[in-house]
Amino acid sequence: MPGGMExxxxxxxxxxxxxxxxxxxxxxxxxxxIVEDFSPNPGAWQIIESDSTIVCSLYEESGGLLEAVxxxxxxxxxGISERDALDAAAELLNYISGAYAKxxxxxxxxxxxxxxxxxxxxxxxxxxxxxxxRLKTGKSKMGISIGVLxx
Amino acid sequence: xxxxxxVDDSKTSRKLLRELLEDNGFTIIGxxxxxxxxxxxxxxxxxxxxxxxxxxxxxxxxxxxxLIRHADENAKVIMITAAGQREKMVExxxxxxxxxxxxxxxxxxxxxxxxxxxxxG
Numbered sequence: 679m680p681g682g683m684e685x686x687x688x689x690x691x692x693x694x695x696x697x698x699x700x701x702x703x704x705x706x707x708x709x710x711x712i713v714e715d716f717s718p719n720p721g722a723w724q725i726i727e728s729d730s731t732i733v734c735s736l737y738e739e740s741g742g743l744l745e746a747v748x749x750x751x752x753x754x755x756x757g758i759s760e761r762d763a764l765d766a767a768a769e770l771l772n773y774i775s776g777a778y779a780k781x782x783x784x785x786x787x788x789x790x791x792x793x794x795x796x797x798x799x800x801x802x803x804x805x806x807x808x809x810x811x812r813l814k815t816g817k818s819k820m821g822i823s824i825g826v827l828x829x
Numbered sequence: 830x831x832x833x834x835x836v837d838d839s840k841t842s843r844k845l846l847r848e849l850l851e852d853n854g855f856t857i858i859g860x861x862x863x864x865x866x867x868x869x870x871x872x873x874x875x876x877x878x879x880x881x882x883x884x885x886x887x888x889x890x891x892x893x894x895x896l897i898r899h900a901d902e903n904a905k906v907i908m909i910t911a912a913g914q915r916e917k918m919v920e921x922x923x924x925x926x927x928x929x930x931x932x933x934x935x936x937x938x939x940x941x942x943x944x945x946x947x948x949x950g
């Protein structure tokens with residue numbers, strides 16, 4: 679994880695912890711980096727307000743998010759663009775944000791979670807230092823993007 | 830058998846909670862996807878218990894809880910939210926919520942809490 683980005687590191691850690699039960703045992707981090715924009719791919723996003731305003735998103739790359747949400751919700755979806763699949767992605771993201779908020783609360787920083795949202799194209803956010811974590815399993819890939827909103 | 834109303838904007842969350850409660854013998858008599866709908870369904874269905882998500886668009890769970898408790902001071906409402914939202918939980922308990930549950934759901938804790946609130950524990 680790039681230096682000085684502890685919040686991002688905690689969120690990424692919680693995301694992998696929450697996602698791993700729903701993905702195959704070959705789940706690994708493919709790469710981590712700073713990027714210019716959030717991925718426009720289908721997915722879910724959520725705003726977390728504390729000392730700064732953070733947006734966190736889960737997005738599809740090649741079947742990884744679909745795999746995770748199908749196992750999480752206990753049903754087979756036609757594709758990640760299906761409304762119910764994206765709803766499941768948003769709920770899974772809510773768990774991740776909640777785990778982050780709990781850890782921050784234990785460290786003395788209160789966080790307020792906005793309702794998660796989802797879509798076939800990520801809402802436009804103006805953020806600085808967007809961190810992208812790409813995950814891969816034996817047969818699929820998905821991503822996590824985390825950024826501090828520029829407001 | 831007691832009837833339960835689930836109020837949550839996430840269809841996935843409603844499904845997971847419905848399956849857990851039905852597998853343990855409880856009856857779900859309705860589902861609402863926001864506070865406004867939850868309040869209307871409370872008035873029409875008169876459930877024995879409401880599980881109420883806090884973070885919802887349009888009308889959140891705390892506002893809906895207040896309306897329900899204003900209309901029926903004996904209403905039994907269990908609040909549900911993601912982890913780490915302690916201040917909101919405290920606010921909900923002050924406004925008359927019976928108890929609270931955090932996501933991800935711990936199946937045993939959900940069943941124990943529902944039974945206790947319904948005086949079945």
